[in-house]
Amino acid sequence: MPDITTLGRHLRDEDGLDDTDTADVIPGHPLGVKPSGNALFAARNLRNAIGTIGLLPDELVLILLEFFDCSDLLRLGRTCKAFYAFTRAEDLWKTLFIRSPPASFTWRGTWRATYLNLAPSRVASVDCSSLFSDALHRPFYCAHISLEPYASNIPAGNQIVRLSDLSPEEFQEKWSNTPFILTQPVKDWPAYHQWSVETLLPKHGETPFRAEAVDWHLRTYVDYMKNNSDESPLYLFDKAFVPKMGLKVGPIDQEPGTAYWPPSCFGEDFFSVLGNDRPDRQWLIIGPERSGSTFHKDPNATSAWNAVIRGSKYWIMFPSSSKLPPPPGVYVSDDQSEVTSPLSIAEWLLGFHAEARRTQGCIEGICREGEILHVPSGWWHLVVNLEPAIAITQNFIPRAHLTAALDFLSNKADQISGFRKDVVNPYEQFVAKMQESHPELLKSALDELSKKTEGKKRKWDDIVRGNASTDANAEPDAGGFSFGFGGDDSDVDIP
Known part of the structure; x- marks a missing residue:
């Protein structure tokens, strides 16, 4: 046979x-x-x-x-x-x-x-x-396996929206909860015009970078990139690349010789109030074809942007909602601190991609060289390189997700990541700094969080006490147990 x-x-x-x-x-x-x-x-x-x-x-x-x-x-x-x-x-x-x-x-x-x-x-x-x-x-x-069949023929309803650029006001008013691809801002970066594997090697070939569980010189990692048959290739994902490479970051009119800067629509980041005590926020990403990240949400309820400098990346994403389950093939523990899925991206594509494409909320698209993708707080996403790629990604807290970040820091202390060990209570420190810099915004966000928490408590009390009945003659404390799904789309319970 x-x-x-x-x-x-x-x-x-x-x-x-x-x-x-x-x-x-x-x-x-x-x-x-x-x-x-x-x-x-x-x-x-x-x-x-x-x-x-x-x-x-x-x-x-x-x-x-x-x-x-x-x-x-x-x-x-x-x-x-x-x-x-x-x-x-x-x-x-x-x-x-x-x-x-x-x-x-x-x-x-x-x-x-x-x-x-x-x-x-x-x-x-x-x-x-x-x-x-x-x-x-x-x-x-x-x-x-070829990745091309999974990244092509994307249904029209699933396509990630593509825009030239956005102002901070447009982002705040309409786009902070929606994934999208911007096609223009990255093309203004010096890094976009100057970086490639070949141009980085002469200066940084002997610089060690973190690639998952190993620290390799860039030259060694590039040798690996060009010659491996791993099912899940090592992904260079380094949070300290800015000092390692001696880079300047910021608008070119404010910082001569800068390598890149966040697009203006992503400029607002409330974690910046923590200064040097903020959690990890920026990473250099380099990887061969087939390398990438299996389904996850970004840490600490942050949003993120991911800019492709070389190569292209396929993204498939799902909103997080109390009405919707996790993506097909993804399983979340009862306390939602553990996420499991097939061991490799290719295995997930083989087993679940067709079902995922038909699942409510699925959106997907290709972020090409010189483009940048927005990942809203709480969205599930899988990303895989369609060819060898270089990218920069950064996490941030925009105004629209300040409440979600406060809730995460307050109620999911065991899932907080990226802070130095000497930052003992990130929530209290963040609230204190926000009180100094943005007291009105902090008050509004805390009030919103309090309302959501109280609303969930009332729903739970109604379920346990049997008060969810619509029968006007029902006894308010009749006892018994009823089960129902809440109508709230908020995701304060999901990491």
């Missing part, structure tokens, strides 16, 4: 597609591993050689191997072809690398080859084509 790669090629041939279409066909697994369904008609299965361990599901075998060190994995891999394939799983070697990174290394295309310092000529080529495992094949498949 043909594996999924060969079957895809046959189907394309039968449909009469030309050779240009086969460019998106998934290549064969480097060890020849095939999806588990192919075992149904196979005359031989290498998995039979692993003895009683074969009673365990492949996923559990891989979990057990996470407890092995380097020498254990190498010894086990020499026992049979099946174990060789299992011990070649990239996530095992990525974990080993992150746990005990070599003092110095050269990126060699895979985590295993890099950890073992193996040149390509020294990597064994073992034929494991009679091994059938979804756990081993699926990550490779996800690492090679």
Whole structure:
């Protein structure tokens, strides 16, 4: 029986597609591993050689191997072809690398080859084509799927609005709760005209940047960008890039030699009252195709903007509302502090994208080079690079979301992030600074928060006491329990 790669090629041939279409066909697994369904008609299965361990599901075998060190994995891999394939799983070697990174290394295309310092000529080529495992094949498949089908043919009703620019007044009056893309402001930035991977390397190639769980020199990360097959590529996401790169930030008429500045419509940011005590707010983002962020909301109930300097990014977003569930495939804990979803962006696209596109509230779009996207406070969003990309993102609190930020800082202290450890009580400090700088706005926001809190308390009392009945003759304290969904669209209970 043909594996999924060969079957895809046959189907394309039968449909009469030309050779240009086969460019998106998934290549064969480097060890020849095939999806588990192919075992149904196979005359031989290498998995039979692993003895009683074969009673365990492949996923559990891989979990057990996470407890092995380097020498254990190498010894086990020499026992049979099946174990060789299992011990070649990239996530095992990525974990080993992150746990005990070599003092110095050269990126060699895979985590295993890099950890073992193996040149390509020294990597064994073992034929494991009679091994059938979804756990081993699926990550490779996800690492090679084309993103184009998911980012194209966006339904008209789902399209993110595109605008040239907005004034602060227009943003405040109409757009603070709506995602949109601005096409003009970034094109005025010196960074837009000057930055690329090639231009950054000569000056910052030896500068260390944070890429998820590792701190690598930019030159090393660029080597990784250009040569990896990770299902979820490392995403360079550095909050200290401004001092590291010696950048100036601010309007060019106020700060000569500046690299970039927030568009005027995003200029109002009430976290600025905290000065140096404010939480992390700005990041440099660099990543290869397929890198990105799975579904999340921005921290501390902030809004954000994300400006693409090179490349392009696909965004899919959902509003947060008490009337709407999380996006398909996303699960939130009862206290809403934990969010889980499929492990990789590609896995979510494969399993949930079609359903998501039909889900109420879904909007999506491509933010291209020289464009900037607005993420309102509380919106779920997934973003993935359609090509190697450089971007800058910044979080802020606009006037429209001051109440939400106050509520988050006050009632979700265990979920607050980005503050230095010596900032003991962010809520009290923020309120104190707002009282000094914007007392009227603070009073209005606190009054609004008090009304929302009281309204929710009344609804809960009505539900528990059975007072939600519309029967005019019903006893007000008749007892019993009734359940209903509140009509309030506010999201003060969701992080």
